[in-house]
Amino acid sequence: MTPTTERIAVARERLARLPRLEIACLPTPLEEHQRLAAELGLASLLVKREDLTGLAFGGNKVRELDFIMAAAVAAEADTFVAGGGGTQSNHARQCAAAARKVGLEPVIVLRRTAETRHASGNLLVTELLADDVRWVDIDAGLSDREATADAMDLVADELRAAGRTPYVLRSSFHPLAAAGYVDAGLELVEQLAARGVDDAQVVCSSMGATRVGLHLALAACGLNWPIHAMGWRPTDDGLSDRLVRLADETVELTGLEVPPYDRSAFTTFDHGGPAYGVPSAAGAAAAALAARTEGLLLDPVYTAKAFAGMIAEVGSGRIDRSRPIVFVHSGGLPVVFAQDGAGTEAG
Structure with a gap:
C-alpha cells in the first residue's frame, strides 16, 4: 500500500462516520478527451463526469x-x-x-x-x-x-x-455538501492512480462546497495539486474568507487530517461574466468546441464558462498546458433547453 492509498483509506474511514444515503450513482466516470486536448494544445485533458450522478438529470x-x-x-x-x-x-x-x-x-x-x-x-x-x-x-x-x-x-x-x-437547507455552502466532494476528490485520486497519473491540476466552476471538498480531499491525500476554480466576481463578498470558514467547519465535522491552509489556498479566477447565471459569448464558443470535437455537452452557464475560463488561463500561462488537467463537469444540462437566444439566467 502506497502512502497515498493509506491516506485515502484513513480519509474514507473518517467520512464513513457520517450518515449517508446512496442517492447518487457513483463512481462517476473519468473520461480522457484526446481530440479536445489536441485542439487546445494540452498534454492531457480528462473530464470528471459529475453530470452523470443519475438523479433528475444529475449534477x-x-x-x-x-x-x-x-x-x-x-x-x-x-x-x-x-x-x-x-x-x-x-x-x-x-x-x-x-x-x-x-x-x-x-x-x-x-x-x-x-x-x-x-x-x-x-x-x-x-x-x-x-x-x-x-x-x-x-x-x-x-x-x-x-x-x-x-x-x-x-x-x-x-x-x-x-x-x-x-x-x-438555506444554502449548499454547507459542510455536509463539502463532505460529498471530499468523497469525490478521493474517488478522483483513485481513478487517476489507476490510469498511472500521479500529478494533475483540477478545474471546476464551483465557488463553494465542491471546490472546498476537492481541496480537502487532495490535502488529506498529501497531494499539492492546484485547483483552478472559475466564478463570477469572486472577491465581492470576501469569498476566500468564507471558503476558509467552510473548510474549517468541514474538517471539524469529518475529522480529516489535513495540513494547515489559509485563504491563499482558495483563489478563484473571475470568468463568470457578463453576469451571474447568464451565458457568455466565450462560454458559447467553448461549448460548441467541446460538442463538435468530442460530443461533450456543457451547460451554457456554469461548465461552459468554466471551460472557457480554463482555455483563457491556459493561454495566459496560469494553467500549465504540459501538466494533466482534470475538468470537473458539474452538470446543469437542463438549462440548454431553456435558451431562447437572448440568454437565460440560472442559479
Whole structure:
C-alpha cells in the first residue's frame, strides 16, 4: 500500500462516520478527451463526469445531497425546504428530486427573474417534482442569498405552525455538501492512480462546497495539486474568507487530517461574466468546441464558462498546458433547453 492509498483509506474511514444515503450513482466516470486536448494544445485533458450522478438529470449537488438528506431523515423531517437560486436553478432541481427520493415533501424557494413565466429547462423539472414552489422578490437592501434564506426561514415557520417538521437547507455552502466532494476528490485520486497519473491540476466552476471538498480531499491525500476554480466576481463578498470558514467547519465535522491552509489556498479566477447565471459569448464558443470535437455537452452557464475560463488561463500561462488537467463537469444540462437566444439566467 502506497502512502497515498493509506491516506485515502484513513480519509474514507473518517467520512464513513457520517450518515449517508446512496442517492447518487457513483463512481462517476473519468473520461480522457484526446481530440479536445489536441485542439487546445494540452498534454492531457480528462473530464470528471459529475453530470452523470443519475438523479433528475444529475449534477454535482446530487453527490452533496447524499449527506444532507441523511441529516434530514435523521432529524425526522417530513418536508425539505431548499432552493435559493433563480428560475433555472440546478440546485433547486436536484434538491426537489432528492427530497422525493427519500420520501420528503419538497418546498422550493426561488428568486423571481425575468424568465419566471417560462416553464422550461430546470424550472420545468422542478415544478414536475415539487407541488410547492415559492417565489421571492428580492429586497434591494439585501443580497440574493440573504433574501432567499430569510424567505426559507419564514416558510419553515409556516410549516411548523401547520404541524409539519421541515428541514431547511438555506444554502449548499454547507459542510455536509463539502463532505460529498471530499468523497469525490478521493474517488478522483483513485481513478487517476489507476490510469498511472500521479500529478494533475483540477478545474471546476464551483465557488463553494465542491471546490472546498476537492481541496480537502487532495490535502488529506498529501497531494499539492492546484485547483483552478472559475466564478463570477469572486472577491465581492470576501469569498476566500468564507471558503476558509467552510473548510474549517468541514474538517471539524469529518475529522480529516489535513495540513494547515489559509485563504491563499482558495483563489478563484473571475470568468463568470457578463453576469451571474447568464451565458457568455466565450462560454458559447467553448461549448460548441467541446460538442463538435468530442460530443461533450456543457451547460451554457456554469461548465461552459468554466471551460472557457480554463482555455483563457491556459493561454495566459496560469494553467500549465504540459501538466494533466482534470475538468470537473458539474452538470446543469437542463438549462440548454431553456435558451431562447437572448440568454437565460440560472442559479
